[in-house]
Amino acid sequence: xxxxxxxxxxxxxxxxxxxxxxxxxxxxxxxxxxxxxxxxxxxxxxxxxxxxxxxxxxxxxxxxxxxxxxxxxxxxxxxxxxxxxxxxxxxxxxxxxxxxxxxxxxxxxxxxxxxxxxxxxxxxxxxxxxxxxxxxxxxxxxxxxxxxxxxxxxxxxxxxxxxxxxxxxxxxxxxxxxxxxxxxxxxxxxxxxxxxxxxxxxxxxxxxxxxxxxxxxxxxxxxxxxxxxxxxxxxxxxxxxxxxxxxxxxxxxxxxxxxxxxxxxxxxxxxxxxxxxxxxxxxxxxxxxxxxxxxxxxxxxxxxxxxxxxxxxxxxxxxxxxxxxxxxxxxxxxxxxxxx
Ligand SMILES: NC(=O)c1ccc[n+]([C@@H]2O[C@H](COP(=O)([O-])OP(=O)(O)OC[C@H]3O[C@@H](n4cnc5c(N)ncnc54)[C@H](O)[C@@H]3O)[C@@H](O)[C@H]2O)c1
Numbered sequence: 001x002x003x004x005x006x007x008x009x010x011x012x013x014x015x016x017x018x019x020x021x022x023x024x025x026x027x028x029x030x031x032x033x034x035x036x037x038x039x040x041x042x043x044x045x046x047x048x049x050x051x052x053x054x055x056x057x058x059x060x061x062x063x064x065x066x067x068x069x070x071x072x073x074x075x076x077x078x079x080x081x082x083x084x085x086x087x088x089x090x091x092x093x094x095x096x097x098x099x100x101x102x103x104x105x106x107x108x109x110x111x112x113x114x115x116x117x118x119x120x121x122x123x124x125x126x127x128x129x130x131x132x133x134x135x136x137x138x139x140x141x142x143x144x145x146x147x148x149x150x151x152x153x154x155x156x157x158x159x160x161x162x163x164x165x166x167x168x169x170x171x172x173x174x175x176x177x178x179x180x181x182x183x184x185x186x187x188x189x190x191x192x193x194x195x196x197x198x199x200x201x202x203x204x205x206x207x208x209x210x211x212x213x214x215x216x217x218x219x220x221x222x223x224x225x226x227x228x229x230x231x232x233x234x235x236x237x238x239x240x241x242x243x244x245x246x247x248x249x250x251x252x253x254x255x256x257x258x259x260x261x262x263x264x265x266x267x268x269x270x271x272x273x274x275x276x277x278x279x280x281x282x283x284x285x286x287x288x289x290x291x292x293x294x295x296x297x298x299x300x301x302x303x304x305x306x307x308x309x310x311x312x313x314x315x316x317x318x319x320x321x322x323x324x325x326x327x328x329x330x331x332x333x334x335x336x337x338x339x340x
Contacts, residue, residue, distance in 0.1 A: 007068040008046045008092075009034065009319055013099035014073050016312060017051040020305040027305070030312035037320050045323060061085050069095045069322055071315045072106070079110035086114030095322045097315040100302070101125065102255075103332065104232075112333040119318045119330045123177055124310035125302030130181030132301040133226055133253040136277035137186075140249050141165055141224065143275065145295045163223075163247060163274060165189050171222030173215065174229030174254065175201050182226055183208055194218050197229070219243050226251040227258050238263045244273040253279040253301050261287075268292055 011034070020027040038045045048067075055073040061084040064070070070093070077096060085091035095117040096106055103120050111118045139145065141163040150157060170191040172179045180201070183193050193210045200212045219225065219240050225248065229235065236250065237260040244250070244267060252259050256278065265287045267273040275293035282289060282296045289296065302311070318328035327337065 006044050006046075007041075007323055008048060008066050009038075009069045009071070009323075010064070010067045011047065011049045011051060011071045012053055012055070012073045012075060013071045013312065013315065014051050014053075014055065015099065015303075015308040016049065016071075018308060020309065022305050024305045024309055026309050026313060029309070030316035033313070033316045033320060037323060041323075061091070064091070064093060066092050068092050069319050070097065071319065072096050072098050074100075074105050077106040077111065079107050079114075082107060082110045082114040082116055086111070086116040088114045095119070095319070095328065097121075097318045097322075097328070099311050099315050104255075108332055112335050115336055117322070117328065117336045118332045119315075119328050120332060121311045121314040122330060124314050125307040126177035126181055128304040128307035129253060129301035130178050130185055131304075132279060132297075133178065133182050133228070133251055134185045136253060136279065136295055136297070137224055137226060137249065137251045138165065139295050140251065140275035140277045140293060143293050146291065146293050149291065163249065165191075167191070168223040169194065169221055171195070171218040171225040172210070173197075173218065173225065173227045173235065174231070175204065175210070176228060176230060178253070179226070179228035180204055180208075182228065183210060191224075194221055215240075223247060224249045224251070227254045229254060229258065231255075231258060234258060234260055236260060236264070241267045241273065246271055246274060248273040249275050249277075251277045253277075256280040256283075265292075265294065268294055 016031065034047045038047050055075040059075050059081060061081060064085045083089045085093040093116055098106060098120040101120055101122050103118060106118050108118050143162050146159060166189050168191055170193045172183055172193060172195040175195045175197045194213045195210050196213060196215045196218045205212060220243060235258045241263040250264060261284060264276050268276055269292060277295040279297050279299055279301045281298045321328040
């Protein structure tokens with residue numbers, strides 16, 4: 001029988017199943033924290049793991065019956081579901097702790113209306129994601145994917161030289177946590193760095209010799225362009241791609257939607273730009289990638305042991321804070337607190 005003070009925590013983040021590759025000192029700490037909390041609750045708190053659930057499968061209200069807190073993967077929380085399972089619809093759900101920075105999968109305004117708190121985990125994965133952007137840039141500038149395809153099939157090289165890196169001009173779109181780290185990690189290459197951001201960080205820019213310019217100037221001036229803007233609409237479309245040069249490299253480890261991936265595909269194919277790296281699954285089956293200098297990855301930017309463990313711990317702590325009646329870290333809709 002569900003009692004109002006009982007809590008069932010549902011863990012959906014698939015990474016809770018992963019075995020760390022390295023001997024990380026905090027491996028398993030998030031699970032331990034949740035288990036200890038349940039053990040000390042006199043039976044009031046239950047932790048349920050469903051980490052093998054495919055996030056692409058639509059969630060139903062029935063799956064969330066009696067659930068008060070969720071550690072969420074990328075499964076979607078649309079308005080109708082939130083209304084049904086949250087306090088506004090008489091449901092038990094009080095908090096969704098998003099494992100990750102992005103909250104596109106949760107309709108946050110609808111969650112607020114439904115009385116469901118939403119948190120995320122900014123900062124936990126910025127270093128791993130910055131490392132991934134840097135290695136993707138090096139791979140694309142080095143045509144590693146094409147070289148690998150040819151060599152692995154027993155063929156000698158064909159095609160143009162790879163690009164020099166040192167001394168080139170890098171354009172960073174978005175100088176938040178990840179964009180700034182990318183610049184810092186690349187410092188050994190003595191790049192000339194320009195950046196664009198509606199909220200420039202002048203102190204950091206001065207310390208790292210970075211010049212802020214408009215996006216148009218950045219596109220015209222840069223050899224390598226890397227996107228780290230927390231923006232939800234297209235920034236690199238046909239007009240921008242038309243201004244790329246045969247040696248332009250574009251890296252997108254932010255969001256698929258920022259780039260007209262079709263326009264970029266054709267530009268790479270026709271030699272109007274050098275290459276493209278995108279940290280998303282390629283969802284254009286009519287645009288085959290074989291033989292092209294386009295590197296894709298299935299959104300693994302933050303998938304290191306420390307990236308995952310930090311996000312596990314951050315979400316587990318938020319759940320514990322919620323259970324203790326405290327305001328959880330990184331609460332995105334504090335309006336929900338006033339409705340209690
Ligand atoms: N590939 C991955 O695995 C992965 C992991 C984490 C984050 N991300 C994505 O990376 C992006 C950046 O994350 P972050 O942690 O650095 O975020 P952040 O909030 O620290 O920084 C984002 C920056 O983008 C700037 N910005 C917003 N709109 C802009 C625009 N139109 N032009 C230029 N700059 C703009 C903001 O002012 C801010 O400085 C996000 O889109 C996030 O979803 C991807």
